Amino acid sequence: MAYLLQRLLTDSAARAARRPAVAVGARFLTYAELDQLSNQVGRALLAQGVTPGDRVGILSPKSAAAVVAQYGVLKAGACYVPLDPKSPASRLATIMTDSGVTVVLADQATAGQAAALADSVPQLRAVIVSGPHWGRDAAPRPADGPAPQGPAIVPWEAVLAEPAGALGDGLTIDSDLAYILYTSGSTGTPKGVMISHRASLTFVEWAAACAGLTEEDRVCSPAPLHFDLSVFDVFAACKAGACMAVVPENTSIFPARLAQWLERAQISVWYSVPSVLTMLATHGNLPGFELSRLRAVIFAGEVFPAKHLNRLMTELPGPRYLNWYGPTETNVCTWYEVPPGSGELTAPVPIGKACANTDAFAVTSEGGRVAKPGEEGELYVRGSGLMRGYWGDQEKTRRMLVRNPFQAAYDEPAYRTGDLVTLDDAGNYVFLGRRDGMVKTRGYRVELGEVEAALYAHPAIREAVVLPVPDELLGSRLRAVICADVAAGLTREEVLDHCRRRLPSYMVPDVVEFLEALPRTSTDKVDRARLAEHGK
Amino acid sequence: MKGVSQLEEVINDYVSRELVQDASLLPLGNATSLLETGIIDSLSLLRLVVFIQQRLGITVDDVDLVPEHFDTIDAICAYLRSREAGRAGQAVGHG
Numbered sequence: 001m002a003y004l005l006q007r008l009l010t011d012s013a014a015r016a017a018r019r020p021a022v023a024v025g026a027r028f029l030t031y032a033e034l035d036q037l038s039n040q041v042g043r044a045l046l047a048q049g050v051t052p053g054d055r056v057g058i059l060s061p062k063s064a065a066a067v068v069a070q071y072g073v074l075k076a077g078a079c080y081v082p083l084d085p086k087s088p089a090s091r092l093a094t095i096m097t098d099s100g101v102t103v104v105l106a107d108q109a110t111a112g113q114a115a116a117l118a119d120s121v122p123q124l125r126a127v128i129v130s131g132p133h134w135g136r137d138a139a140p141r142p143a144d145g146p147a148p149q150g151p152a153i154v155p156w157e158a159v160l161a162e163p164a165g166a167l168g169d170g171l172t173i174d175s176d177l178a179y180i181l182y183t184s185g186s187t188g189t190p191k192g193v194m195i196s197h198r199a200s201l202t203f204v205e206w207a208a209a210c211a212g213l214t215e216e217d218r219v220c221s222p223a224p225l226h227f228d229l230s231v232f233d234v235f236a237a238c239k240a241g242a243c244m245a246v247v248p249e250n251t252s253i254f255p256a257r258l259a260q261w262l263e264r265a266q267i268s269v270w271y272s273v274p275s276v277l278t279m280l281a282t283h284g285n286l287p288g289f290e291l292s293r294l295r296a297v298i299f300a301g302e303v304f305p306a307k308h309l310n311r312l313m314t315e316l317p318g319p320r321y322l323n324w325y326g327p328t329e330t331n332v333c334t335w336y337e338v339p340p341g342s343g344e345l346t347a348p349v350p351i352g353k354a355c356a357n358t359d360a361f362a363v364t365s366e367g368g369r370v371a372k373p374g375e376e377g378e379l380y381v382r383g384s385g386l387m388r389g390y391w392g393d394q395e396k397t398r399r400m401l402v403r404n405p406f407q408a409a410y411d412e413p414a415y416r417t418g419d420l421v422t423l424d425d426a427g428n429y430v431f432l433g434r435r436d437g438m439v440k441t442r443g444y445r446v447e448l449g450e451v452e453a454a455l456y457a458h459p460a461i462r463e464a465v466v467l468p469v470p471d472e473l474l475g476s477r478l479r480a481v482i483c484a485d486v487a488a489g490l491t492r493e494e495v496l497d498h499c500r501r502r503l504p505s506y507m508v509p510d511v512v513e514f515l516e517a518l519p520r521t522s523t524d525k526v527d528r529a530r531l532a533e534h535g536k
Numbered sequence: 537m538k539g540v541s542q543l544e545e546v547i548n549d550y551v552s553r554e555l556v557q558d559a560s561l562l563p564l565g566n567a568t569s570l571l572e573t574g575i576i577d578s579l580s581l582l583r584l585v586v587f588i589q590q591r592l593g594i595t596v597d598d599v600d601l602v603p604e605h606f607d608t609i610d611a612i613c614a615y616l617r618s619r620e621a622g623r624a625g626q627a628v629g630h631g
Contacts, residue, residue, distance in 0.1 A: 250571050253581055254602055255601060256599050257603070283582075505574075
């Protein structure tokens, strides 16, 4: 049987047709509806000339229509590229141009944004706009039709006119790409992590088993589609025939409102970055809510500060607590279950041991293997969960997907995570820090070099250094230190405005400082250590 | 408590200066939705709460962190005035 992500849906639709697949509030799409609507989207994409392997953009917040779009793209044999509607147009255009997106699936709210991108993305041929009521109903046809030069605007009624029966697997095989997730790149351009069906399924199958998902579960992650955490609720829930619940817009901003929603939506499995859980623990008034349905709380993406995890586990002692670890390039590759009753942790919990069909090993600076506590090394990952590489960047791919140094007999790829780890007494890996200029803020990866490159794009900025400032809630805040031409009279607001037009909001510096000159080391490099000290 | 225009000015000034990411939203109206415009997210909400605590000496209770109180500058000020009035009432009661 074909090992493809969309088979998770067709199997669940055959087994549990009437069960809820995606819920928003009291309304839901059943597995049968999700299956049929995504068949129609798949056919509509083929009608637009999409061929196997093509990249199709999805410009949408997480929603039922977005899940229909994801499966529709896969059923067309294509590969989806999530586009964050909150990203600046210039960044979206860069991603669409880099990945060669020719068709975009949008919703009523983002259709105009998608069509406007055609100005800077000339290869964009068509925008398919999902209808209201999660795509069950046809949307009104646009009154004036598309602009003569712009992409074709395909109304939802054209999608609903397509047959709803099953599509075959066509030419797609498990090593083909399912999606490309763009992450921060150190040279100033986001890089596209290529994930195959096999790599995604390696995670999804393990994750559904690790969380023990069943048809009874109601699974939620607030992570947007371009963040790899969303692979769990979209695909692992589907494998189990569980219900994926979408957090209403703006609810996760307000901690007590989120806690109230968790109660009402009867969420049983939660997956997010630690900062959302920290907000819940510190401002969510958790003891005031009935959350006994919640049986697993899973966190990933950054280090969970021990004191906040203690508080969360004390206020909410019922669920299992799982720490999942893995860069986008490897999917989740190690995991650790926090022992029940831990409320007095003094250090962040380990990242744990390797997941199924995955091997994680650490290489010391001398090239040996980290074998016991006290030894430090960089974590490498091998296995079928690895990315295929970075889209259109073989050189970068070769640098990160290296030959497994401990396999002499044949050439096997291993991913260098750049994360430094050691072992604890129980054989769990413990995260120590990064080798390079990457930091995490709100669970998002930020290459300091990408922020610096955006700053350098300003004509009046001569030198720019971006430093991470540790922050308990966010992981890191970003501090920019700038040397600018005095004559330009550059202000902090101008710098921020400049950044906001180029970078997603989580990459915009929190603090901007001006210096006449940057301190230098003896080798004439910018003295980052001194700048960091100066900022304390 | 600050007068009507003064409180609005303090909050508007802080939100405009520190939280608005998209310069095209400025000048910011006191009735503009901070949620629809994306000005308030989980991070900026907490920054605003810290500012209110430090600048006005009002601690926002966790249960009051709701969209109804934080969607517009007018709503924020109305909420802050209700808090202030409650505190004044309490002070009288204990006096």
